[in-house]
Amino acid sequence: MKYKTLADGLLSAGCVKFGEFTLKSGAKSPIYVDLRRLVAFPDLLKEAAAAYADIMQNLDFDQLAALPYAAMPIGTAISLHGGWGMIYPRKEVKGYGTQVEIEGVYEADQRIVVIDDLISSGGSKLEGIIKLKAVGLKVEDIVVLIDRQPEGVDFMGKHGYKLHSVFILPQLLDHWEQSGAVDAKMIAKAREFLG
Numbered sequence: 001m002k003y004k005t006l007a008d009g010l011l012s013a014g015c016v017k018f019g020e021f022t023l024k025s026g027a028k029s030p031i032y033v034d035l036r037r038l039v040a041f042p043d044l045l046k047e048a049a050a051a052y053a054d055i056m057q058n059l060d061f062d063q064l065a066a067l068p069y070a071a072m073p074i075g076t077a078i079s080l081h082g083g084w085g086m087i088y089p090r091k092e093v094k095g096y097g098t099q100v101e102i103e104g105v106y107e108a109d110q111r112i113v114v115i116d117d118l119i120s121s122g123g124s125k126l127e128g129i130i131k132l133k134a135v136g137l138k139v140e141d142i143v144v145l146i147d148r149q150p151e152g153v154d155f156m157g158k159h160g161y162k163l164h165s166v167f168i169l170p171q172l173l174d175h176w177e178q179s180g181a182v183d184a185k186m187i188a189k190a191r192e193f194l195g
Contacts, residue, residue, distance in 0.1 A: 001175050003051050003166060009044045011181055013037055016146075016172065018186040030189040033146055033169070035117035039073045049077035051166040052115065052143055056082065059141050059164075062110040063087060065102075067128040070117040074145070078115060087112070089131035101131050108136025119144045119152035119163065126159065146172070149194060169194060 001007065010016050014037055021032040038045045052074070056064075063085035066075025072088060079086040087104030106112075112132055116125060119142075129139050142156060147165035156163040173190055176182040 001171060003047075004175065006044070006047045006051055007167065007172055007175050008179070008181065009041070009047065010035075010172075011176060013041045013044055015044075018182060018190065030186065030193050031169075033118055033148060035074070035145060036070050038117075045073065045077050046081070048074060048145055048166070049081040052078045052145065053082045055143050055164045055166065056084075056113060059113055059143075060111060061113040061141065063104075063106065063112060064115050065089065065112045065128070065132055065137075065139075066115045067125065071115050074117060075115045087132075089128045102135055102137075106135070106137060110137055112137045112139050114139055114142040114161075116142065116144050118146040118148055119156075119165070120148045122152045122155035122159075122163075125156065125161075129161070 015033065015035050017032045017034065018030060021029045023029050038048060056078070064075055064078060066072045066086060066088045068088060068091045075086050075088065078084070085105065087102055087106050089102050090100070114125065114129060119125065125142055132139055139161065141162050141164060143164045145166050147153065147163065147168045149169070153163050170191070173187050177184055177187045
């Protein structure tokens with residue numbers, strides 16, 4: 001597997017945890033992915049940025065857009081790594097100042113690659129993309145660190161976007177099982193939950 005040290009780093013930094021967790025949906029999960037923790041580990045964040053950049057070298061875009069909030073430090077690290085400009089859609093527009101929905105400098109018709117931390121279903125990606133397209137930006141590609149489930153690819157594909165990921169979660173599970181980093185019973189529970 002490519003990026004083995006990054007995969008191991010995500011585990012040791014607690015960006016992927018095993019146990020019992022309640023998800024946003026209310027479902028109980030034996031695995032939890034929390035990539036917001038990356039900000040506490042600068043070397044790991046740099047490594048993640050380099051992995052995103054490897055994928056982005058093959059994409060056609062003018063600048064990147066990081067989705068708030070989890071992807072903003074990741075997007076900044078990628079921007080610094082690759083020398084690409086960055087913008088971001090605001091979650092909420094302020095009622096004062098410039099009152100813009102998209103922060104940064106851009107021109108209509110620019111091609112934007114959307115950056116996020118992970119994908120489950122894909123719904124939250126569309127919210128950000130709608131804001132970007134509303135100001136005339138073009139979006140074709142989305143890059144995430146972890147693709148949690150295959151539904152994300154299908155969902156984004158149905159809406160006309162190409163999803164690229166550094167890792168798919170089952171691939172990470174295979175790696176951690178083979179290396180003995182995670183107990184086989186925990187891996188089995190996670191696989192069963194992910195279907």
